[in-house]
Amino acid sequence: MSRVIETKNLGIGYPDHPVGRGIEVAVSAGEVLCLLGPNGCGKTTLFKTMLGLLDPQEGEVWLDGAPLTSLPRNEVAKRIAYVPQAHTAHFPYRVIDMVLMGRTAHLGTFATPGSQDHERACQALEALGITDLAHAEYTRISGGQRQLSLIARALAQNTPTLVMDEPTASLDFGNQVLVLEQIMKLSGTGLSIVLSTHNPDHAFACANKVAILSDGRIAAHGSPAKVITPKRLRSIYGVDVSIEKLRDGQTVCAPTFAQ
């Protein structure tokens, strides 16, 4: 199977502050890779390096069989879309304008979005069920709605691959489920997705591959059932966890609280 993202002996971080090294991660077409790891382990740094927003300290990132460094910015943005953590914007753009910005890589330097781009943006809003928000100001909607808008923007970017940095962080329970459902739906349409999360349940729910980043190295890499074990969670997070299979076949992790 063709690999949409592949890191080769990748060192991440900054010249005076290395964050990780020897990182080898591969994502095949149509796969959902979930990155787990404790706070500050370098998940966001790894994502930014995969996207070419940070330079690798060593090694290389390959996108679709081409080294990232050989691609101009707009070519990278046609292959891989980034969904940052839901943030507050500085200016109150309308949601539709935010989503339209996803079309930028497909526009000429001096072009503004045309009717086809509008159509794409509206389709993306519809796919995420937030058509009603099209004319709302991005600064006034809730965190969950912002996250969905950013996912819509990534869809409008029309790339085969999405990278999502903690798409469920800072969302309430309902919105977390909503976003996970969207990720499963998107994966069903053939998109490759890389996401990070703090919740191992989410990996069980939507990923077919899990990688654990700990102390700047990939500690484990493989199917969720193989990688997410009580022993490993204990060594990463320092807490005891029991992993249970529910009657409907779903797998969940439950902490065993110290009495």
Next chain:
Amino acid sequence: MDAKDATLNGRRVAAVPFIASLALLVALLALGAALVGAYPVPLGTLLRVLTGSDVADPTAQTILLQVRLPRVAAALVVGAALAGAGAVYQGLFRNPLVSPDILGVSTGAGLGAVLGIFLSLPLAFIQAFAFIGGLVTVGIVYLIASSVVGREPVLVLVLAGVVVGSLAGAMISLMKVLADPYDQLPAITFWLLGSLASTRPEDVLGVIPAVVVGLIPLVLMRWRINVLSLGDEEARALGVDAGRVRLVVVAAATLMTASVVAISGVIGWVGLVIPHIARMIVGPNFDRLLPSAMLLGAGYLLLVDTCARTMAQVETPLGILTAILGAPFFLWLLARGREGWN
């Protein structure tokens, strides 16, 4: 639209009718401003002069063509350029306290002009010095900022602008101390406060092409400027070469600002407050923000300049008036809450 929608959507007006009516209003203001002054001119005479017909009153013709119309045109161009550059910079630096002066263009132009006055050069040289001073200062700031690697580029740019700007300010002060207190010092002070009182027709004709040349890339790249206002990282993830677009935008906005400051002197607050108002009315999309801010800036500066030359016997420098009007308004904006920015 129900109440919830109205809150989410904010209050905004439809852009196209707003911009069209604003343009009409500014045109009417300009006609009105050309009529009033120490030598009032009837509308009929103005229209005859504008259409090139013969006029019975040669004094009125001379005043209109040599003094008043150039001054009206200068107010429009200077106001539009400052507000346009301010709108661009606020988006680029993602900061509501940013004005076109942030990278030191005005202080650099001031330094150039003061040097010209200090050397007792003719007016054309003073203007040329101001223009070059503005461009060189921003150029130095940009070079310093790009030689610093591994830090947030926008922050480094702003800090370099502040440092180089205050260095230029110190040199201005030095020349004020050394200048002839009866002849040069008043000229320096007057220049640094901004005025259109001595605008000549050739000043306006000289500055318009420079402003247009600066404006063209801003208009062409208006969508990329929107994307850049999300921040470097997001813009790059969306496929924009952030560093290159920023260079073009800074160069264009600097060209616009330096060329108008060269004929008007330093006029503060227009480039800070007007883009805010425009953003509150039409939203942050640069497509609409740029024309709205430029029209509002043109109309505002024309109004202020017309008041400056008609209200009192002695003309008040423009920079003082725009500060007196701008400062309380800006405080009101702050007190009102973060409308139009976050």
